[in-house]
Amino acid sequence: MANSFEIVFEREKAILNLKVWGFWTVKEALEYRESLTHAISSIGSIPWGLLADVRFFPIQQSAVQSIHAELMQLAVESGMAKCANVTGSTLTKLQIERLFFQTCPGYMNLAWFKNEEEARKWLEDITCDFTETETEKLFQTI
Numbered sequence: 050m051a052n053s054f055e056i057v058f059e060r061e062k063a064i065l066n067l068k069v070w071g072f073w074t075v076k077e078a079l080e081y082r083e084s085l086t087h088a089i090s091s092i093g094s095i096p097w098g099l100l101a102d103v104r105f106f107p108i109q110q111s112a113v114q115s116i117h118a119e120l121m122q123l124a125v126e127s128g129m130a131k132c133a134n135v136t137g138s139t140l141t142k143l144q145i146e147r148l149f150f151q152t153c154p155g156y157m158n159l160a161w162f163k164n165e166e167e168a169r170k171w172l173e174d175i176t177c178d179f180t181e182t183e184t185e186k187l188f189q190t191i
Contacts, residue, residue, distance in 0.1 A: 052077075052080065052081075053069065053070050053071040053073060053077055053081075054067065054068065054069045054070070054077075054081050054084070055067070055068040056084055056085055056088045058088055058091070058092060058097075062098075062172075063092075063095055063096065063097040063098060063175055064097065064098045064099070064100050064169075064172055064175075065088060065089070065092065065097055065098070065099050065100070065129075066100045066102075067085070067099065067100070067101045067102065068101075068102040069081070069101070069102070069103055069105075069106045070104075070105035070106055071105070071106070071107075072107055072109065073109055073110075073113045074113075075110075075112045075113060075116075077113075078109075078112070078113040078116040078117070079116065081116070081120075082116050082119070082120060085120055085123075086120070086123065089123060089124060089127045090127075092127070092128070094128065095128065096128050096129075096130040096175050097128055097129060097130060097175060098129070098130055098131040098132070098133065098172040098175040099124060099129050099131070099132045099133065100133050100135070100165070100168055100169065100172060101132065101133070101134045101135065101145075102135045102165065103134055103135065103136045103141050103145065104135060104136055104137045104138070106141055107138070107140075107141065108140055108141065108144050109144070114144070114148055117145075117148055118148045118149075118151065118152040119152075121148060121149050121152045121153055122152045122153055125153045125156055130158060130175040131158040131159075131160070131171070131172055131175050132149075132156075132158060132159045132160070133160055133162060133168035133169075133171050133172050134159070134160070134161050134162065134168070135162050135163070135164060135165050135168050136161060136162075136163075137163070142161055146159075
């Protein structure tokens with residue numbers, strides 16, 4: 050079976066790149082969990098940013114969503130300093146946002162972008178923490 054995801058870590062920039070696409074079976078989600086868990090564990094103890102390209106990732110079934118929620122929590126617990134999401138669909142954004150805030154309440158460094166260049170610019174300083182007000186402005190202007 051061909052993967053419906055790509056995971057690449059740019060060590061020099063401390064950015065974990067995820068690209069996901071298609072409607073997944075539970076088997077595909079479990080393969081993704083194994084690959085992403087391995088990638089996160091190989092990063093080490095440095096703060097890092099996540100660049101998730103979810104432009105071609107439609108709403109998923111609840112079993113797949115549960116696996117994603119588990120991985121969101123793992124990422125936060127493993128040092129993810131910022132999470133930049135590139136999306137073209139409001140429904141996908143709402144699904145990911147709901148899962149993220151249910152799983153990781155209080156995590157504030159989550160933002161949405163229309164293109165990868167803007168997302169990368171936001172991730173440049175991954176050690177920077179935004180206040181709630183600044184994060185709200187990002188949600189309103191993007």
